[in-house]
Amino acid sequence: MGKRVVxxxxxxEHRTLIALIRAARVESGLSQNEVGRLANLSQPVLSAIEAxxxxxxxxxxxxLAEAIGFDAFEMLRTINDARKSQKx
Numbered sequence: 001m002g003k004r005v006v007x008x009x010x011x012x013e014h015r016t017l018i019a020l021i022r023a024a025r026v027e028s029g030l031s032q033n034e035v036g037r038l039a040n041l042s043q044p045v046l047s048a049i050e051a052x053x054x055x056x057x058x059x060x061x062x063x064l065a066e067a068i069g070f071d072a073f074e075m076l077r078t079i080n081d082a083r084k085s086q087k088x
Contacts, residue, residue, distance in 0.1 A: 010052055012086075016079055021061075022050045024070040038067035 025035055032046045039046075040063060048054035056064075065072035 013079055013083060014055075015052060016082060017056070017061075017075070018050060018052050020075050020078065021056075021064055021068070021070075024068050024075075025050075025064075028068050030068060035064065035067050039063040 025032070030038075032043045032050070035041075036043045036046045039060070041049075041060065045054065049056050049060075062072055065075070
């Protein structure tokens with residue numbers, strides 16, 4: 001019997017990622033509609049991502065970083081550092 005894969009949706013790390021993305025969008029002054037247009041995502045899709053109802057793939061993440069204007073690699077470093085500090 002194979003190992004069960006734990007989905008990343010609704011994990012602490014995923015919630016942190018989504019919160020950081022949403023905060024960056026709000027700080028930029030852009031609406032979900034504006035970001036969606038710039039990142040080639042519909043507003044309902046972006047809303048589902050921000051509500052933690054939809055997984056975010058890496059290409060969408062990079063598109064959002066470009067549309068909103070945050071450093072994707074710095075955001076990932078922040079989450080990775082938080083993960084390391086939580087491990088025993």
